Amino acid sequence: MSGCPLQRISLTAHHGTCGKQGALKKETLTKRIESFVNWANREAEMHGLPDQTIPEDPHGPIRMGRFRRTLAWHIARRPGGLIALAIQYGHMRTVLDARTSSGYGSRGRRGIHAILDVETALVAADTAARLRDRAAAGEKISGPAARRALTAAAHAPRFEGRLVPRTFAKKASAFLARDGIVLYDNPDAFLICAFKHDNALCEPEPGATAPRQYDCRPGCGNTVRTDAHARQLRERADQLDQFAAHAPGPVSRRLRANAHRLRETAATHDSTAHPAEALT
Template identity: 35%
Template sequence: MPPSTGVGESEQLFTRTLYWYAKDTCMPRTGLSCDTAVERIRAFTAWANQLATAHDRPHDRPHELIPPDPDGAVALRRFRRTIAWFIYRQPGGRIALAVQYGHAATAMSESYAGRSKADMLEVLDQEKGHALAETLTEASERIDADEKVSGPAADRYRAAAAEFSARYAGTYLGRRELRALVANPRLQVYEDPKAFLTCNHDAFTALCNPDRDRAGDGARHTPDHSRCHPACANISRTDSQITALRAEVARIDAEADARLDPYPIAARQQQRKAHLTAIIRRHEAQQPADTEVEERR
């Protein structure tokens, strides 16, 4: 690799120092044209393959070399699903993705006289299905690792993980399978990292849903993480989430020792610490179900 290319020397794939002929007048972190981005992806692929060859990585290791793409050059439009993946999994991502891809659909409609190829609703449904599958896969792995599950929805969490493993584990999830996964009321499992819990969503009992008493039409089909209630019957927690809780308690203690927070904030943090500590104690005090012990034997 020529040292002047700059590939691999920066955390950014599309840095302006990728080529020796980069103009000094270009400002860092500015946008690239589509043609420039395609060329830089091509250059990165060539550099990665040169590096693999230099380290004697043979072709029988498919993860070492980037093979030629049968569909042609990798253009920016082919990152559509990648962008959707990252947007959807952020807090409020469903709304952000709808806005982003709604704009994309509008722009494409204007460009192609109304013949839009961007089906926003299909993208939303697919990303929801993939997110559910990843959450349930992680749930199965935690249970297989003998992690304890606590909370009022612990049994539903274990049942959902078992059903997902029995029906979908190791299989290809196409559109049909993803639609079935999203439509299954027993598999509505959502991680909430900021609240250190898993929501086993039931629209009729969810305390985050102000319309839970209305049958059918007014019920939310996904949890509202901004309104998560600690007394909700849909909550479950695993050992992994309790580990994250302990780290949060340690962070609060470190801030208290530093004595940098104003008194109202420090007092509020101590109240939060007491709440989190109580959750940890309840989790540690809960014993595994008898059926779970039998299954492990």
């Protein structure tokens, strides 16, 4: 094959020689977003999913600023998403987790701290709303921070369908600074962390307003679990047993040991959990 290999796979707006490779222009990105919306709607219709179409926006076409926030919203709500969000936008503050880290090898772009704070606050509010809904549905709750988490969930705002203005960044920062009553979902550890700095076994930095979710440790005084977490623990244990059945001896033993530990954690929840009414 002849020609420039980069040109054949280029995502840029330029077509021609290799010398014209470069970043997408704002106008081209706007067109690409429009094309993406059209493609998503066609796919939704093709698969019979009309509720998944992207409706016409009363505030006008989606431009780069709003699309950036939309991407941030989806990234932040995936497991480990806040870390991925920090990497994507060029700054590791959520990993280092302290305001003082703003000078640590900073590649931060304008407004990145505000974006991270806003998304962190919205995710925390979503976690509180889910805990509130599960408690109202009759799920039992366990953990040393269960009572504190329920109190926090009862007073946490619900942000569904809300526009997020620029002024919300300061409110988000103040929301996260409420030590002991901000709830962080940790799907990898099958728990909610009602983060209180002095109780945290993950050894957060001084002044940190969020846990080190990648270093969650058993026995932490910030732990909260619901019946849903117990079910997830058992489902994960079943998956590990399936993996163990096809793994070499040493690996199989470790997998089965982990599965046993997860089932013990679920059993501890069952034996110590209480309905919300008994905890409030």
